Amino acid sequence: MKNLDIQQTDNGVIVKxxxxxxxxxxxxxxxxxRWNEEDDGSYTGVAYDRVINMKLDNNILYIxxxxxxxxxxxxxxxxxxxxxxxxxxxxxxxxxxxxxxMKFGKGIRILNQDPFETLISFIISANNGISRIKKSIEYLSxxxxxxxxEYKGKEYxxxxxxxxLEKIRAENLRESGVGYRASYIFNTAVVVxxxxxxxYNLKNLSTEDARKELMLxxxxxxxxxxxxxxxxxxxxxxxxxxxxxxxxxxxxxxPKDSSLxxxxxxxxxxxxxxxxxxxxxLFYYAREAKLGKK
Numbered sequence: 001m002k003n004l005d006i007q008q009t010d011n012g013v014i015v016k017x018x019x020x021x022x023x024x025x026x027x028x029x030x031x032x033x034r035w036n037e038e039d040d041g042s043y044t045g046v047a048y049d050r051v052i053n054m055k056l057d058n059n060i061l062y063i064x065x066x067x068x069x070x071x072x073x074x075x076x077x078x079x080x081x082x083x084x085x086x087x088x089x090x091x092x093x094x095x096x097x098x099x100x101x102m103k104f105g106k107g108i109r110i111l112n113q114d115p116f117e118t119l120i121s122f123i124i125s126a127n128n129g130i131s132r133i134k135k136s137i138e139y140l141s142x143x144x145x146x147x148x149x150e151y152k153g154k155e156y157x158x159x160x161x162x163x164x165l166e167k168i169r170a171e172n173l174r175e176s177g178v179g180y181r182a183s184y185i186f187n188t189a190v191v192v193x194x195x196x197x198x199x200y201n202l203k204n205l206s207t208e209d210a211r212k213e214l215m216l217x218x219x220x221x222x223x224x225x226x227x228x229x230x231x232x233x234x235x236x237x238x239x240x241x242x243x244x245x246x247x248x249x250x251x252x253x254x255p256k257d258s259s260l261x262x263x264x265x266x267x268x269x270x271x272x273x274x275x276x277x278x279x280x281x282l283f284y285y286a287r288e289a290k291l292g293k294k
Contacts, residue, residue, distance in 0.1 A: 004081070006071060012064040013071050020085035022107020023056055029108050029284045030242070031231045033121055033134050034141075034159075046141075048074050048114065049148055051156040065151055080109045088277050095270075097252045098278055105284030110276060111231060115199045116192060117159040118232035123184050123219040125227075132177060139176040144168065165189035184219030191217060203233040210235060222264065236276040239267035245279060248286035 005016035023043045027035040035045035042055035042062075052075070053064040063071065076082060093099040120140075125133050137159070144160035165173075166189040173182035191197050197217070202210040207229060214225040223242060229235035241249075241260045249263050250256050253270075271278040285291070 006068055008068050012062065013066045013068055015061040015063065015071070016059070018056065018059055018061045020089070020107060021056070021061070021079065021081075021109050023054055025105045025107035025284065026079075026109050026111065029105060029280050030130075031227070031280070032111055032113060033125075033130070033137050036134075044151065046148065046156050046158070047078055049146075049158050050074060051148055051151045053151070077112050080112060083109075085109065088274055092271070092274055092278055092281070095278075098281055101248075101281045101285035104288050105281050108277075108280050108284060110236065110280060112234065113232045114159070115202070115228065115232040116162055119188065119192075119199060119214075119217075119220075119228050120159075120165070120185055122224045122227045122231075123188065123217075124178050124181055126181065126219065126221070126224055128181075136176045136178050140165075140173075143176070162189045162192035166193040181219055184217075187218045188220075199233075202229075203235075207235045207237050211238075222260065226264070230276040230279070237268055237271075237273050239264050239271070239275040239279050241267075242283070244283050244286040244291070248282045248291055251286075251291055 003017055007014045007016075023035075024037070027037075027043055027045070032045075034047065035043050037043055038053070040055070042053050042064075044051065044053045050066075050070060052066045055062045063075070066075070089102055093102065121133070121137055124136050141157040141159050142155075144164050145157035148156045148158055150156070165185060168186065168189075170182040170186045173185055176182075178185060192199055197213060199214075202213060205213065210229055210233065211222070211225045214220050214228055215222065220228070223240050226235075226238040226240035229238040230240060239245075241263050245267075246258075246260065246263060249267065250258055254263060254266060258266075267279060268275045
């Protein structure tokens with residue numbers, strides 16, 4: 001993002017001229033699980049072995065527990081601040097539905113998260129609720145991750161890597177509340193740790209080839225694969241389909257009871273290289289407007 005005015009404070013960073021970013025929109029659109037809203041409306045989160053707290057006020061972003069070096073080296077990429085979302089919105093607004101949907105989630109940015117953490121997180125997310133997903137991820141981090149440090153009296157931990165998780169028996173992983181997904185997590189950790197699949201190289205494959213690779217892993221279906229691609233390896237033409245996206249696509253674009261595969265292909269064909277951005281705006285709109293719910 002050009003023309004950012006960045007200033008160091010005693011324990012943080014102030015960033016002025018922020019555009020197209022609202023923390024609530026970004027953190028509550030289903031793409032991440034380690035950001036939590038505080039009583040003052042700010043958000044505290046963990047990523048890349050850092051803990052920060054952020055709050056947006058009058059287009060000024062206040063980031064606590066951060067310095068300018070970390071902002072430039074970690075958070076600019078993580079929050080996709082170098083991407084021109086005005087250009088994306090201009091293109092997508094040619095579609096009347098999206099023009100309306102983007103008013104609901106105008107501050108959504110697609111995060112660039114760690115591929116392994118995202119992979120395990122979305123395996124956990126399958127047929128699961130947000131609160132349970134968050135609790136399981138926090139348990140795994142506290143039990144098997146490395147302590148990052150304390151922030152405002154609370155201890156924070158990194159997400160465990162594949163080399164750690166492959167040594168944990170599936171029955172012990174179940175203690176985190178992941179249920180039947182424990183065996184998927186264990187098997188996936190073994191595959192990644194043993195280099196049978198280099199998930200950090202998937203970004204160099206085509207979207208279709210990356211999807212096929214990911215779906216070789218136990219517990220990874222089309223929706224989970226597309227979430228991993230969209231939220232961690234830069235495949236912005238991926239189009240994950242969950243209940244809300246299916247609902248909004250059938251409400252505005254497609255016949256009822258369309259297959260998930262057909263909806264996915266339709267979304268990718270219609271929105272092209274911006275399909276993932278369209279998906280996020282449509283998801284947030286459908287959920288916030290409770291589309292199709294009486």
